[in-house]
Amino acid sequence: MPSRRSRVGMRPEPITHRLTIADAPPDTSTKHRVPAPTMTEPLLEAHNLHRTGDNGTPLLTDVSLHVEPGQRWAIRGSSGAGKTVLMRALALLAPIDSGEILFRGQPIENANVPRYRSSVIYLQQRPVLLEGTVEDNLQLPFRLRTHAKRHYDRDRIRELLSHVGRDESFLGRQREHLSGGEAQIVAVLRAIQMNPQMLLLDEPTAALDRDSVSAVESLVKDWLAEDSSRATVWVTHDDTQTQRMSDHVLHLAGGHVVAEP
Numbered sequence: 001m002p003s004r005r006s007r008v009g010m011r012p013e014p015i016t017h018r019l020t021i022a023d024a025p026p027d028t029s030t031k032h033r034v035p036a037p038t039m040t041e042p043l044l045e046a047h048n049l050h051r052t053g054d055n056g057t058p059l060l061t062d063v064s065l066h067v068e069p070g071q072r073w074a075i076r077g078s079s080g081a082g083k084t085v086l087m088r089a090l091a092l093l094a095p096i097d098s099g100e101i102l103f104r105g106q107p108i109e110n111a112n113v114p115r116y117r118s119s120v121i122y123l124q125q126r127p128v129l130l131e132g133t134v135e136d137n138l139q140l141p142f143r144l145r146t147h148a149k150r151h152y153d154r155d156r157i158r159e160l161l162s163h164v165g166r167d168e169s170f171l172g173r174q175r176e177h178l179s180g181g182e183a184q185i186v187a188v189l190r191a192i193q194m195n196p197q198m199l200l201l202d203e204p205t206a207a208l209d210r211d212s213v214s215a216v217e218s219l220v221k222d223w224l225a226e227d228s229s230r231a232t233v234w235v236t237h238d239d240t241q242t243q244r245m246s247d248h249v250l251h252l253a254g255g256h257v258v259a260e261p
């Protein structure tokens, strides 16, 4: 069994037995069928997250989320509900005071954070791109030690660009000449070329025009369709985007999970 020790050193949880294929009772009756055990282990688990802000205000209170392979979650809630605080905690970019975050059933030790961040990539509303061309930005992750053995694949990028109606000339565009939508397309391409297991999308299309929204959504949909075990957590205020891009919804209000707003 995986260790249930918290990365943040809080409350050890009771060890819970997880059903495996070997544990499954034989199906001796079709009349009184025993419910099939869950074979899938969650990809990302947040258990009872708590965080208090600098001024003592509770930002997250007992927030839990289990994302299984293939699931597409939407995080909903009004402004200030704690959506970004939660997403940054899941991305290990912001601290939690208590609770635990597990990836594939394991806590993420400090030494494994770079690997975690290449499996679970966080994208924010305003993408951070460096000076230089689109291609410079796409090549950037391959300069990191974590990806030293991987190589930038221009053919793959060219193919992905064709899905969103851009040709190779886009690669030579300077960062400062990109629209907000184009910059977000670059950020999504930069993430999905790394073949992550999950994307954490924090309002990535909030300030974009309709064409850019559909370009970003279609890149993410195509990436999901390539591998049925990939998953997303998408913060959005948009009801129709929630319908298009999610099959599970977590509602937050005042840093709490609520049934419905």
Ligand SMILES: Nc1ncnc2c1ncn2[C@@H]1O[C@H](COP(=O)(O)OP(=O)(O)OP(=O)(O)O)[C@@H](O)[C@H]1O
Pocket: 052, 053, 054, 055, 057, 059, 077, 078, 079, 080, 081, 082, 083, 084, 085, 086
């Ligand atoms: N370090 C901090 N200390 C104190 N308060 C904070 C801190 N970080 C965030 N907050 C507050 O926590 C609340 C939740 O912020 P958060 O950014 O998660 O909201 P949100 O749900 O993402 O809102 P929006 O939809 O407007 O992006 C806000 O009131 C914010 O000002």
